[in-house]
Amino acid sequence: MKTHAKVVIIGGGIVGVSTLYHLARAGVTDTLLVEKNELTSGSTWHAAGNIPTYANSWGGMRAGNYAWRLYKDLAEEVDYPITYRHTGAFWPAHTPERMEFFRHLTGISKGLGYDMAMVSPAEMDAMHPYFTSGDSIRGGIYDPYEGDVDPSQLTQALAKGARDLGAQIARFTTVTGITRTPSGEWDVATDKGNVRAEIVINAAGYFGRKVGEMVGQKLPVVTLEHQYLVTESLPELAANPENFPLVRDPDIMYYLRRERNGFLLGSYGHAGRPAWLDGMPDCFANQLYPDSVDDIAEVLDAALTHVPILGEAGVGRFVNGPIPYSPDGAPLCGPAFGLPNFYHACAFPVGVTHSAAAAKTLTEWITEGETEWDMSMWDPRRFGEIWATFDYTVARSSELYENQYAIPYPHRMWHAARPVQTTPLYERLKSKGAVFGQIAGWERAFWFETEAVRNDNVLSFHDECWEPAVAAECRAVRDHVGIMDHGGFTRFEVEGPGATEFLNRVFCGAMPAIGRVKLSYMLTPRGKIWSEATIARLDENRYLLCGPTLADKRDHDWMMRFMPESGVTLRRGSEFNAALLVMGPKSRALLQPLTDADLSVESASWMSVREITLAGVEMIALRVSYVGELGWELHLRDADLVTVYEAISAGGAEHGLVDFGSYALNAMRLEKAYHGWGSDFGIEYTMFDAGLDRFVSRKKADFIGREAFLAHAEQEKSYHFTGFKLLGAGADALPSSPICRDGETLGYVSSGGSGFRIAEGSGQRLALGYLSIPTTPGDVFEIEVLGEPVRAIVTATPFYDPENARLKG
Ligand SMILES: Cc1cc2nc3c(=O)[nH]c(=O)nc-3n(C[C@H](O)[C@H](O)[C@H](O)COP(=O)(O)OP(=O)(O)OC[C@H]3O[C@@H](n4cnc5c(N)ncnc54)[C@H](O)[C@@H]3O)c2cc1C
Numbered sequence: 001m002k003t004h005a006k007v008v009i010i011g012g013g014i015v016g017v018s019t020l021y022h023l024a025r026a027g028v029t030d031t032l033l034v035e036k037n038e039l040t041s042g043s044t045w046h047a048a049g050n051i052p053t054y055a056n057s058w059g060g061m062r063a064g065n066y067a068w069r070l071y072k073d074l075a076e077e078v079d080y081p082i083t084y085r086h087t088g089a090f091w092p093a094h095t096p097e098r099m100e101f102f103r104h105l106t107g108i109s110k111g112l113g114y115d116m117a118m119v120s121p122a123e124m125d126a127m128h129p130y131f132t133s134g135d136s137i138r139g140g141i142y143d144p145y146e147g148d149v150d151p152s153q154l155t156q157a158l159a160k161g162a163r164d165l166g167a168q169i170a171r172f173t174t175v176t177g178i179t180r181t182p183s184g185e186w187d188v189a190t191d192k193g194n195v196r197a198e199i200v201i202n203a204a205g206y207f208g209r210k211v212g213e214m215v216g217q218k219l220p221v222v223t224l225e226h227q228y229l230v231t232e233s234l235p236e237l238a239a240n241p242e243n244f245p246l247v248r249d250p251d252i253m254y255y256l257r258r259e260r261n262g263f264l265l266g267s268y269g270h271a272g273r274p275a276w277l278d279g280m281p282d283c284f285a286n287q288l289y290p291d292s293v294d295d296i297a298e299v300l301d302a303a304l305t306h307v308p309i310l311g312e313a314g315v316g317r318f319v320n321g322p323i324p325y326s327p328d329g330a331p332l333c334g335p336a337f338g339l340p341n342f343y344h345a346c347a348f349p350v351g352v353t354h355s356a357a358a359a360k361t362l363t364e365w366i367t368e369g370e371t372e373w374d375m376s377m378w379d380p381r382r383f384g385e386i387w388a389t390f391d392y393t394v395a396r397s398s399e400l401y402e403n404q405y406a407i408p409y410p411h412r413m414w415h416a417a418r419p420v421q422t423t424p425l426y427e428r429l430k431s432k433g434a435v436f437g438q439i440a441g442w443e444r445a446f447w448f449e450t451e452a453v454r455n456d457n458v459l460s461f462h463d464e465c466w467e468p469a470v471a472a473e474c475r476a477v478r479d480h481v482g483i484m485d486h487g488g489f490t491r492f493e494v495e496g497p498g499a500t501e502f503l504n505r506v507f508c509g510a511m512p513a514i515g516r517v518k519l520s521y522m523l524t525p526r527g528k529i530w531s532e533a534t535i536a537r538l539d540e541n542r543y544l545l546c547g548p549t550l551a552d553k554r555d556h557d558w559m560m561r562f563m564p565e566s567g568v569t570l571r572r573g574s575e576f577n578a579a580l581l582v583m584g585p586k587s588r589a590l591l592q593p594l595t596d597a598d599l600s601v602e603s604a605s606w607m608s609v610r611e612i613t614l615a616g617v618e619m620i621a622l623r624v625s626y627v628g629e630l631g632w633e634l635h636l637r638d639a640d641l642v643t644v645y646e647a648i649s650a651g652g653a654e655h656g657l658v659d660f661g662s663y664a665l666n667a668m669r670l671e672k673a674y675h676g677w678g679s680d681f682g683i684e685y686t687m688f689d690a691g692l693d694r695f696v697s698r699k700k701a702d703f704i705g706r707e708a709f710l711a712h713a714e715q716e717k718s719y720h721f722t723g724f725k726l727l728g729a730g731a732d733a734l735p736s737s738p739i740c741r742d743g744e745t746l747g748y749v750s751s752g753g754s755g756f757r758i759a760e761g762s763g764q765r766l767a768l769g770y771l772s773i774p775t776t777p778g779d780v781f782e783i784e785v786l787g788e789p790v791r792a793i794v795t796a797t798p799f800y801d802p803e804n805a806r807l808k809g
Contacts, residue, residue: 001170001192006030007366008188008197010175010211012039014047014155014355015345016203020167021158022359026367029166032197034190036174037285039159040152042205045286046321047352048228048266049154050246050255053114053145054091054105056408058736058748059377061112063357068145070356071154078161082153087257089146089246090124092137092306098251100461101407102141103787104734110784111738111748117142118787128244130236130309137306146246148257151352175204178214184340199341199366206324208332208346209390210280215339219380220327220388221347222397223280225273225289227320228266229296230259231313237261250405252302262313269299272401274394275322284322291318323349325397327388327417329404332380333358335365337553340561344380370524374682381553387441392417409459410734411446411663419443423487423578424641432659435466440549442488445661448473461786462731466663471756471763473664477629478757480656481584483648484665485641486633490552491574492533492545492559498567499541506562506704508687510697512537517607517624521687521695522558527708528683529690531555532675536609536622544574544609544620544635548677562704576620576635580644581665583631585809586655591632594647597621599632606808615647627668628801630809664756670766671755673723673797679735680721680750680768686712689719689770719770722747723797726765726783726790733767733785739792740782747771749783758800766799767792 007023009016012035020033035041051071053064068086075082093099102118109116119142121133127142159169170192177189178200188195204211212219238261246257253269275289296318304311326332326347331354336342343365345358358378364371376382395417406412419426421442430436433449446466449455453469476482494503500511509520514537522530533545533555547555556572563570582591592599597612604610608623619636636644649657666676675681675690687693687709696709726733733752738745747770754763767783775794782789796802 001173002032002168002195003193004196005032005168006197007032007199007201008186008195009033009201009203010188011035011042011203011205011207011346012155012169012171013042013044013203013205014040014151014352015205015348015358016201017155017158017162018355018359019201019203019345019362020162020169022363023366024162024165024167026363028363028367031167032195033167033169034173034175034188034195035169035171037283038171039169040155041285042207043322043324043351044151044155046288046319047151048255048264049148049151049352050257051147051149051353052089052143052248052350054089054116054141054143054248056105057377058108058112059373059375061108061114062373063354065114065145066360067353067356068147071147071149074154074157074161078157078164080157080160082157083150084147085243086147087243087245088127089143089248090119090127090140091143091248091250092124092133092140094136094138094251096138097407097461099138100786102139104737105141107738107784107787108736110745111736115144128247129240129242130244130307131247132306132308134305148246149352154352175211175214186342199343201343201345201362202336203345205346205348205351206322207280208324208344211346212344215336215342217336218385218390219332219344219346220383220390220393221324221332222390222393223275223322224325224397224401225275225292225320226266226323227292227296227318228264229318230264230316231262231310232316233261234309234313236309247307249303249306252299253405254299254303256303256307262316263307263310265296265300265303265310267296267299268401268404270295270402272398274398277394289320289322292320293318325349325400327383327393327396329397329400331358331378333361333378334375334380335557337381337557370526370528370683374684376554376678376682379554381557382550384441384552387420392420407459409461411464412459413437421488423485424638425485425645428642428645429485429659434659434661437662439662440488440552444487445485445659447661447663448659467754467762470661470663470667473658473660474667474756476656476658477584477627477660477664477668479585480658481582481586481590481652482658482660482664483645483652484581484583484660485645486579486581488549489579489635490547490549490555491577491635492547492556493571493574494543494545494568495541496568497541498564499543502562502564502568503535503543504700505702506559507533507535508696508703508705508709510700511535514539515608515610517609517622519695521692522555523687523703523705523709524683525705525708527686527705527712529681529685529687529692530558530683532677532681534622534624536620538609538611538620551677574635576637578636578638578641580634580636580641580648581631582634582648583625583627583629585630585806587629587631590648590651590655590657593651601809615644617644619644625807626674627665628672628798628804629806667753667756670751670753670768671757671798671800673768673799676751685719685770686717688712688717689721691721719747719772720774722769722771722775723795723799724767724769724781724783724792725795725799726767726785726792728790729762730765730790731785732765733783733790738784739769739771740784740789746773746781755799764799
């Protein structure tokens with residue numbers, strides 16, 4: 001075995017081996033994959049091998065499509081035979097809501113240039129010789145790309161391809177420890193000796209948590225049981241060699257496909273069953289859990305209605321194997337927090353499929369330092385170590401398992417493992433009718449019940465019960481003043497004689513003067529948008545940065561990449577760890593009596609920052625507003641939150657003070673067309689695409705991404721960030737919905753919702769999105785909302801207060 005390698009991959013399942021292959025194809029062949037048993041002996045060997053491209057998001061659909069395209073040609077490419085059957089798949093729908101959701105998915109597919117389509121019950125029956133839709137099925141979606149592959153052969157083929165290019169694999173070799181050398185390399189200890197590596201990838205599957213512990217990280221990974229059965233051969237199938245589509249019925253919760261001359265039937269129709277809660281075994285190679293016959297019996301019964309021939313087949317075998325889950329069901333794939341050159345690539349529940357996109361992404365991180373696709377939904381740093389504990393992971397992933405096929409309504413809230421993190425105002429807000437959601441482990445009031453509007457807990461794509469309450473919150477903020485407890489703000493403190501120079505290098509905008517605030521963006525070397533922060537300059541060499549809640553750890557890592565050896569300190573978090581947003585035209589009148597600081601427009605103008613005492617409490621007051629009104633963000637200590645909230649509330653009645661929540665916050669930011677991280681900007685866009693180039697200082701001689709930015713300035717834009725008003729009433733546009741004209745798809749929605757300040761009643765439907773062509777206000781497009789074309793008029797943004805007069809007031 002090698003004693004030195006540029007890259008060491010721990011784990012010889014499909015994820016590790018595919019990464020080895022992708023790296024080799026990219027020219028990185030000084031690599032060693034270490035596997036403690038035979039290749040594929042974890043989750044991979046027994047996987048059903050289905051390769052769905054169906055997904056609820058752009059990211060998921062692209063990942064599935066990348067996989068099947070790779071697999072269909074792989075055998076020839078590496079000269080290793082594999083069984084890959086391209087069968088297609090259909091998903092029947094038994095309810096109108098499921099049909100609406102499927103129509104939305106066909107829209108996403110259209111936006112990506114793929115061909116998912118709605119199909120009728122008769123079309124499903126015609127595609128499948130043994131399927132009968134009967135009375136309960138209303139229609140469905142057809143995924144023409146789905147197929148199935150033998151996962152062991154697939155892994156061996158990728159291993160051959162990698163070896164042929166020079167990569168090495170050490171089987172039956174266990175990694176027992178990992179330490180960092182003083183020079184920043186990694187010493188990977190194994191039972192066969194040590195390997196020194198520049199870069200390490202944790203691809204240990206459901207053992208990923210154990211490998212994480214070797215570098216001091218407690219990853220949120222739990223192993224659940226997942227089971228399918230394979231029937232005995234049926235004479236009808238033996239006589240019929242034709243392939244037919246896989247059926248995946250999300251309402252009954254099964255998937256079914258041909259397996260040789262029988263059927264393979266998998267089920268999600270039972271409670272999630274976490275395994276090994278008292279500790280993992282050292283070895284579980286090529287093993288399964290005991291059969292769980294009862295779990296599949298009910299689903300099998302329901303499936304018989306549609307595939308009666310199943311009743312004629314005896315059960316050949318059960319396969320009940322370990323499947324890793326994270327708290328949101330997505331993998332942990334990307335840089336490890338705070339550990340340069342260490343990557344996690346584990347917790348894949350659909351890993352035979354998603355390993356391909358994971359390998360592509362990891363290879364790009366390693367060879368190019370940034371990725372082509374925005375994979376932040378898989379970034380391991382989205383979870384916080386304080387809240388995403390093992391117990392949290394067990395509870396939430398079990399809930400997710402049961403809801404694997406539930407319709408992902410835009411406002412679905414998970415219930416398990418709550419609350420985890422609350423602010424001192426939690427009980428008080430609850431008693432005032434707060435309906436909480438959870439963001440980054442924090443309970444945040446999403447909206448407030450009123451006498452007239454009670455939470456009915458009914459999920460829907462339209463007419464949700466909370467809309468009138470949220471409309472009232474927005475209008476009260478517009479006409480009077482509102483207060484919001486914003487737990488879980490991402491904050492960084494940057495200090496030292498080199499602070500300004502450092503921030504000037506990391507951010508593309510110029511730094512604010514002392515006492516001023518600027519919104520600025522971090523670019524990648526390719527000039528794509530990494531993230532944003534509101535930068536408040538408290539002193540010559542002291543800054544407070546506020547950024548997107550879920551980007552906390554990834555943004556910290558990014559800034560640390562450019563940290564000079566001395567002269568600057570960067571702290572994640574702040575002692576001012578709580579925030580109250582006080583927003584609305586009466587906010588000044590409400591706050592002024594509580595402080596000696598002068599809050600007049602002359603002393604506390606828009607985009608200013610002051611350290612003040614209010615209600616007897618020290619705080620940092622930013623005159624900024626994400627809702628587009630006169631207002632303050634008050635950053636204060638957790639311990640002072642109740643005092644300040646009470647003092648503000650005491651004077652609130654005469655100013656019409658209301659509590660408002662996250663739904664109102666989002667509706668108001670949409671009216672201002674402020675870009676939301678993760679939806680309206682990210683690393684797939686340049687500052688020009690996103691319409692944010694005005695935030696770049698062209699005078700600065702140097703900042704990360706400058707050369708690329710200047711080159712983009714000379715090029716045609718790939719995208720045009722555009723605002724739309726949708727005509728009529730109905731469901732809000734969902735992200736990724738296609739934007740079309742004359743039957744041609746020309747873009748997609750990045751954010752949709754209703755604005756309640758610019759229109760009375762049920763508000764004005766709005767959307768922000770990216771188009772491939774330039775437009776002028778008044779141009780007419782169609783946005784497909786749940787499959788229905790809705791006329792959408794290009795509208796100059798902001799939709800609300802375009803002169804920013806209210807903000808500046
Ligand atoms: C019943 C069932 C059906 C499934 N069906 C599908 C499907 O149809 N489609 C799909 O896409 N996915 C499916 N999956 C999921 C799929 O099996 C997994 O997502 C995938 O196999 C994960 O691959 P991996 O490489 O991440 O992990 P694994 O295959 O578990 O590989 C991890 C490897 O790391 C090794 N390892 C661990 N610790 C160490 C160490 N310290 N030193 C050295 N080596 C170590 C292990 O031995 C193991 O071989 C299914 C899962 C189950 C249980």
